[in-house]
Amino acid sequence: MSKTPVHTAGPVGKTSTERAGAAKRPRRKRAEQSAARRDAIVAAALAEFCERGYAATRLDDVAKRAGVAKGTIYLNFRDKEALFQEIVVTMMVPVIAPMDAPPPQEMPTRLIVEAFAHKFIREVYGTERRHVLRLIMTEGPRFPSLAEHYYRNVVERAVGRMRALLERGLARGEIADRTLIDHPQLVVAPMMMIIIWGALFERYAPLDIEGLVKAHLDILFGKARAS
């Protein structure tokens, strides 16, 4: 029922245990340094890809930002595309992983969805993953394998979970009918929207995210007494 392995559509590359530290402590083992360098590249590449998109990102800039030589990138990633895919895939892993845990038995459906929404706001919208998610939407059409990977590992599973959750809610009388069960995408639609909206219009028209999410849940499940 869990531990479903992540489908890897393409080469994912090696992972590293250590977060990139800019500080260059003198007496570090080779492996450590190497891992740090790799992480620095990933972080720099993420930033650049987010700012400019895939095609417009220059590996030169990535290297500069990471503080490594351009050649070093090629020691860790086959090419630009592999670097891109790696980033998109690994950044989403921590979000995917906990999804396999079954929902707590006691909690009302609405609260579970609410928790899910807040988790999304906190851990995706509120972090760099927000940009990664946008990259997937943005570059997906040109990287079908990436889109598929994401669909298989994230979307499909999330939709399945959501449906199961709603089914349970229906059984427990917390949900009136099958409308939402048949179209669980409607639950997440506003989340995709705030990612897009944020990227496009944040400057002139910032969204009240909290209010929006609460309103969404109120509409889906009926007005709540307390948030």
Added chain:
Amino acid sequence: MSKTPVHTAGPVGKTSTERAGAAKRPRRKRAEQSAARRDAIVAAALAEFCERGYAATRLDDVAKRAGVAKGTIYLNFRDKEALFQEIVVTMMVPVIAPMDAPPPQEMPTRLIVEAFAHKFIREVYGTERRHVLRLIMTEGPRFPSLAEHYYRNVVERAVGRMRALLERGLARGEIADRTLIDHPQLVVAPMMMIIIWGALFERYAPLDIEGLVKAHLDILFGKARAS
């Protein structure tokens, strides 16, 4: 009360009356041919931009696809960016224009929103404009002036209209509370989602658009007796 002029952020270029026909009918006037060529360029560019995104599109390919020489593009558009913006702006004009018409007095709020949704499905999702809309979401962050143009002319106005409509619905007792009025973006969120979803996952997981829209409306306004 209407006829708000379209804010033009940049140069929009000349329009042409005739749709591009690949066939080269012999007895055509200069101006006609020229317009046809221009249209062919626009069509070809749209296709290429959709397939590859802005940065990865080669004007060489656009020219080839349009059946014109590369230089001809520059007779009609200042540069690649102008071509891109022109496409994005002009393709959306026919969608924007009718938006200023006030909603029919008699029609119930739900029906108006429903009509709006179906119009979107028919005229945007069901046409090439679907790709244009995706391009706006996709490339917008790198073309702030474009995003702003779109926001001022489409989003802002649409949101305003929607809010006014809902306000009227509230006054007429068709809507229970202000939840949706405060967050009219929730009305359109699924529409943005289907655009993205369609581009990314259509192959593995096609959406039941009609059903989704109906479900969305049912959730917003309560189950309808008939669609």
Added chain:
Amino acid sequence: MSKTPVHTAGPVGKTSTERAGAAKRPRRKRAEQSAARRDAIVAAALAEFCERGYAATRLDDVAKRAGVAKGTIYLNFRDKEALFQEIVVTMMVPVIAPMDAPPPQEMPTRLIVEAFAHKFIREVYGTERRHVLRLIMTEGPRFPSLAEHYYRNVVERAVGRMRALLERGLARGEIADRTLIDHPQLVVAPMMMIIIWGALFERYAPLDIEGLVKAHLDILFGKARAS
């Protein structure tokens, strides 16, 4: 002893009798209009070539400046190079022509040279021919036929005349020795210099042309009592 024909190194094109008049008088004969157009092209081309040099001049700009269509240039000149050569050659004809007249018997050598210098100042340095002369110096190396044409028709003849004149001056006791006769180029060296200097440094260091020429003659022939 005179009327030596002008050696034409390359194609020179047709000449026209009428100066370009911008005004478009309605009832003019075809031939007249055509000639006016041709002259307008020549004038415009001269201005553009002077401002930008041969390679950087666009025929588009020439046409615009002349108020004709681009194609019209090709009705009058085989190509860009022919237009260029035509200009350089014809502009200098009026300067070359009178050179064949023998010097007045009575006039002292110094006065003849002085008259020549002032004529140069007046008719070359003081007119657009100044730029033509610069173009010859500037673009000559890349148009050997042009350089040769100019050498045969202007330089060679001018040097010969000058030498003959000086020879006469020696015979008449107006000149002390053969120094200048052996290097008549020294007579014209300052004239070449002021053309170049004017083009490069006029802004920061304008030359006192009159004073310079007088000083030059004073040095060549001894201080004059009156200018």
Added chain:
Amino acid sequence: MSKTPVHTAGPVGKTSTERAGAAKRPRRKRAEQSAARRDAIVAAALAEFCERGYAATRLDDVAKRAGVAKGTIYLNFRDKEALFQEIVVTMMVPVIAPMDAPPPQEMPTRLIVEAFAHKFIREVYGTERRHVLRLIMTEGPRFPSLAEHYYRNVVERAVGRMRALLERGLARGEIADRTLIDHPQLVVAPMMMIIIWGALFERYAPLDIEGLVKAHLDILFGKARAS
């Protein structure tokens, strides 16, 4: 009294110690190779610019001639214009530098001017700098900053030196009057002329440079007993 710094109008770039050798000796250090390549580019660019002028020179040809890839040019120079300016500026530095040394006290004025003239003949006219000087005259009008740089660093200073020298000659009774002092440009006019003449007419009418210079000095200072 000397060491006036060279006004640098634009970026001058790095210098390299080694002359470009086409031969690829195997055991050379990176920096050395790089410098050699840079020098090869400069040499090739100089040759091309001289043959064709600025606008008509193709960087492709420069690269081919230098035996490097096109991209390598851009590792050393921002763009075509920077390459051009760099060449013109650096080639003239060795000529400018010694100009600040005060003239030897003992030497007669004529001999100093003579030495200057011969130095010019030897180090400019007799070397590639001859072409550089022509490029300055040729392209100056289209590169005002270049013309100004050259004026400030070379012409202005040279004219000042010359005037001071002549002033001293006047004080010492070696010069009869102020004619030349007021127009020191007359001293260098023949040098500009021989550069131009050489570029245009050398084939049909080579100049006797030595004789010309001697004649010039004879005219300026009176016939010398011995050269």
Added chain:
DNA sequence: CATGAATGAGCATTCATTCAT
């Protein structure tokens, strides 16, 4: 391993020249 100089295919843009109207 790490570096970064070198490479060269790739692309946007320009402009002399042609030719249908």
Added chain:
DNA sequence: AATGAATGAATGCTCATTCAT
């Protein structure tokens, strides 16, 4: 004759990738 839209070869510049050090 005159026009100017169309052409496409030419060219400056970029940037992913390689490889000698």
